Amino acid sequence: AQKVTQAQTEISVVEKEDVTLDCVYETRDTTYYLFWYKQPPSGELVFLIRRNSFDEQNEISGRYSWNFQKSTSSFNFTITASQVVDSAVYFCALTIQGAQKLVFGQGTRLTINP
Amino acid sequence: DTAVSQTPKYLVTQMGNDKSIKCEQNLGHDTMYWYKQDSKKFLKIMFSYNNKELIINETVPNRFSPKSPDKAHLNLHINSLELGDSAVYFCASSQGREYEQYFGPGTRLTVT
Numbered sequence: 001a002q003k004v005t006q007a008q009t010e011i012s013v014v015e016k017e018d019v020t021l022d023c024v025y026e027t028r029d030t031t032y033y034l035f036w037y038k039q040p041p042s043g044e045l046v047f048l049i050r051r052n053s054f055d056e057q058n059e060i061s062g063r064y065s066w067n068f069q070k071s072t073s074s075f076n077f078t079i080t081a082s083q084v085v086d087s088a089v090y091f092c093a094l095t096i097q098g099a100q101k102l103v104f105g106q107g108t109r110l111t112i113n114p
Numbered sequence: 115d116t117a118v119s120q121t122p123k124y125l126v127t128q129m130g131n132d133k134s135i136k137c138e139q140n141l142g143h144d145t146m147y148w149y150k151q152d153s154k155k156f157l158k159i160m161f162s163y164n165n166k167e168l169i170i171n172e173t174v175p176n177r178f179s180p181k182s183p184d185k186a187h188l189n190l191h192i193n194s195l196e197l198g199d200s201a202v203y204f205c206a207s208s209q210g211r212e213y214e215q216y217f218g219p220g221t222r223l224t225v226t
Binding site (some may be wrong): 007008033037039043045046047052065088089091095097098099100101102103104106107 | 129145147149154155157158159162164169170172197201204206211212213214215216217219220222
């Protein structure tokens with residue numbers, strides 16, 4: 001069975017600080033896909049990134065970056081120079097080849113204070 | 115313009131009633147899903163459909179019955195509503211099994 005653990009339930013930082021959200025996953029499959037989603041206070045779920053298990057290259061998109069390490073089964077998400085608009089619940093998710101469902105972590109509530 | 119839409123956005127009803135939530139996607143995807151988000155924000159798959167065919171029924175009570183009239187629509191009907199059904203229900207779609215899923219705005223169901 002697949003499992004995703006986001007050990008940080010809540011994080012609170014001051015604006016402009018860098019913050020890293022941790023994600024650890026479990027699967028016995030060799031082909032799998034990892035995702036991050038953002039859920040702002042308005043409630044919708046916004047797709048941020050998808051990464052397959054064969055691509056360990058780190059990804060950067062503006063102030064967002066993702067570090068995928070198969071050796072530690074982690075897919076961490078860093079926000080650089082955080083802004084108040086980054087305040088949201090962030091979910092890490094996993095699917096395996098052919099599964100047709102996402103397994104979500106518990107989510108990390110990130111609060112950016114002005 | 116909305117990629118995945120759900121109606122209604124809010125649903126307040128009494129125990130024992132029957133209600134439906136509608137979902138439509140205009141992304142041309144052939145895979146659609148229903149997820150439930152509980153009060154602690156935990157998200158769990160309920161159903162997944164591929165080309166109108168049920169693929170996953172994740173031990174959901176029989177009171178929940180999804181219906182997919184075509185690839186662009188996946189509706190959720192709930193019979194005999196219970197207090198524990200109160201949650202936010204999200205519809206989603208994707209272009210394939212391992213691709214990113216795009217979510218609707220959610221339907222907040224409150225059973226009193």
